[in-house]
Amino acid sequence: xxxxxxxxxxxxxxxDGRIERREFLRGALGLGMSVGTIGLVLQACGSEEKPADAxxxxxxxGTGPGPAPAPEPELGPIEADLHIYxxxxxxxxxxxxxxxxxxxxxxxxxxxxxNEEMIAKVxxxxxxxxxxxxxxxxxxxxxxxxxxxxxxxxHIPNYANLAPLFLGSVFDxxxxxxxxxxxxxxxxxxxxxxxxxxxxxxxxFQDAALKGKLTMMDDMRDNxxxxxxxxGKSVNSVDAADLAAAKAEALxxxxxxxxxVSAPVKAQLIAGDVFAAQLWNGDTMQAKVEKAxxxxxxxKEGSSIWCDSMCIPKGAKNLRAAHEFLNYILRxxxxxxxxxxxxxxSPNLPASEKMVNKVAYPTEADMKNLEYNEDLGAGTxxxxxxxxxxxxx
Ligand code: SPD
Numbered sequence: 580x581x582x583x584x585x586x587x588x589x590x591x592x593x594x595d596g597r598i599e600r601r602e603f604l605r606g607a608l609g610l611g612m613s614v615g616t617i618g619l620v621l622q623a624c625g626s627e628e629k630p631a632d633a634x635x636x637x638x639x640x641g642t643g644p645g646p647a648p649a650p651e652p653e654l655g656p657i658e659a660d661l662h663i664y665x666x667x668x669x670x671x672x673x674x675x676x677x678x679x680x681x682x683x684x685x686x687x688x689x690x691x692x693x694n695e696e697m698i699a700k701v702x703x704x705x706x707x708x709x710x711x712x713x714x715x716x717x718x719x720x721x722x723x724x725x726x727x728x729x730x731x732x733x734h735i736p737n738y739a740n741l742a743p744l745f746l747g748s749v750f751d752x753x754x755x756x757x758x759x760x761x762x763x764x765x766x767x768x769x770x771x772x773x774x775x776x777x778x779x780x781x782x783x784f785q786d787a788a789l790k791g792k793l794t795m796m797d798d799m800r801d802n803x804x805x806x807x808x809x810x811g812k813s814v815n816s817v818d819a820a821d822l823a824a825a826k827a828e829a830l831x832x833x834x835x836x837x838x839x840v841s842a843p844v845k846a847q848l849i850a851g852d853v854f855a856a857q858l859w860n861g862d863t864m865q866a867k868v869e870k871a872x873x874x875x876x877x878x879k880e881g882s883s884i885w886c887d888s889m890c891i892p893k894g895a896k897n898l899r900a901a902h903e904f905l906n907y908i909l910r911x912x913x914x915x916x917x918x919x920x921x922x923x924x925s926p927n928l929p930a931s932e933k934m935v936n937k938v939a940y941p942t943e944a945d946m947k948n949l950e951y952n953e954d955l956g957a958g959t960x961x962x963x964x965x966x967x968x969x970x971x972x
Contacts, residue, residue: 651731658897661686661904664697665712666887667842668865669761671920678907684900692841693798694720701726701892709895710904712760714887716800716954718750721890727756728891734902737909744940745886745926749953757888758905759926761861761918764877764884764949765801768848768863769855772872778855781809781878784832792854794847795832797839799966800952801883802829805857808880814950817958822965829969839970848873864922864936881948884941886926 589606592598598606663675667690675686689708691697694717700706702724713721721727732738738758745759767778773792784793784805795802804814806825816822837853845866847853863875889908891901907913914930924938925931931938941949955962 651733654731654734654899654902656899657682657684657903658900659683659685661710661897661900662708663688663710663904664700664706664708665690665710665889667692668845668862669712669887669921671916674908674913674917677913678904682900682903682907684897684903686904692843698724698726704894706892707896708892709897709901710889711892712887712889714885714952715748715750716952718757718888718890719954721892722750722756726893728893728895728898729755730758730891730905731898731902734899735906735909737906740909740911740914740927740929742926742928742931742940748886751888756890758890758909759886759888760908761921761923762884762886762926763859763861763923765796765805765857765859765882766863766875766877767855768844768858768866768873768875770848770851770853770870770872771874773851773854777874778876779879781805781828781880783855783878784857785828785835787835789854790835791837792852793832793835793856794837794840794844794853795857796841798841799962801857802839802969803962803966804883804952805878806832808878808882811880814883815953815955817955817961819961822961826965826969830972833969833972859923861921861923865920867922877948879948881950883952884946884949885952 589598661684663686665688669690670688675688678684679686691700694714697711697713698717698720701708701711701721711721718727735758738754741759745762746754748757748759751757767783769778771777774789783789784795786793795805800814803822803825806828807814807816807821809828810821810824812818812821812825816825837847840847840856841858842862844853844856844858845862848856848866849870858875860875863873867873867875889905891898895901908917909927909930911927911929911933914925914927915933915935918925918930918938919935922936922938924940925934931940
């Protein structure tokens with residue numbers, strides 16, 4: 580059976596109530612469905628159910644007086660353990676040891692390379708994590724799966740340090756489940772000594788003279804998004820002609836690329852095996868610490884901007900420790916050290932002012948060339964299909 584047919588059968592099984600949401604998710608991830616599509620299907624198939632942790636429908640965020648909010652629960656004393664699951668290279672070296680010492684909590688840190696990897700693990704329910712770090716669209720999927728806890732804000736007084744720019748997002752309009760962690764942009768990391776030019780266009784990845792020395796990210800939104808911008812289109816376009824044109828550009832690049840790879844490409848850039856890679860700004864800055872010849876550029880056609888957030892997965896055992904950790908990382912000095920290590924911007928306003936290597940918040944002028952990835956709605960399925968064709972083409 581083709582993958583496409585298997586996907587259709589899986590969606591029908593969920594729609595007809597023959598399988599549970601969790602079973603659907605397991606199958607969907609196995610069939611390579613993107614988290615955007617999964618969220619969309621779950622939303623469509625569970626529309627009669629309105630859990631407290633589900634995002635409100637578009638256009639209804641925070642409107643109307645509504646019922647008075649329920650009093651926040653008591654969390655009890657801090658536990659002895661805390662299990663964190665986040666992207667690799669995304670926290671300063673002393674953040675966890677200092678927290679362990681001050682709060683007498685043993686912290687375990689596991690890492691992942693994609694939202695899909697994280698969601699697959701969290702949805703098993705057996706992972707035992709107390710904190711995860713999804714990108715915006717993955718927050719939406721976790722909420723649709725009822726896999727996030729509401730934050731108990733009285734235990735996070737430092738929430739007030741967050742800059743308004745990063746609050747009230749479409750994924751968490753009432754700031755109920757996320758603590759914004761780091762923000763950044765997607766662009767090009769390059770070895771100025773080996774490339775011999777400043778990359779100014781996504782066309783770099785179609786340069787036959789650089790065959791085998793270039794990589795692009797193994798990420799549908801970043802990859803197709805770049806080719807859409809190259810064509811003068813939005814990273815959120817769902818227009819069939821735009822997507823077909825983006826696919827054609829991606830396929831021109833494919834034989835030139837050494838591989839599709841995300842954060843681990845840092846080692847190849849440092850070694851000089853790769854001359855230029857589509858990458859995020861912060862990971863590029865981390866690589867630059869080890870190899871000064873590494874630089875970052877944003878192609879003139881524009882790119883995407885994003886913000887990852889901390890969330891507490893449903894059923895987390897160490898709720899008080901998770902809240903204490905969230906409040907701790909929102910201290911200005913702690914937040915500053917995290918972002919000085921990661922190379923990303925801090926959504927924590929006083930922390931961003933304390934950073935040694937300051938990353939200024941995006942201005943209106945910056946935003947003219949950058950877009951936040953949005954929920955693709957019904958167009959997500961077309962993106963999934965095109966990404967599968969690019970990868971297998
Ligand atoms: N090394 C950690 C990088 C985290 C990047 N997350 C952003 C995903 C945007 N698509």
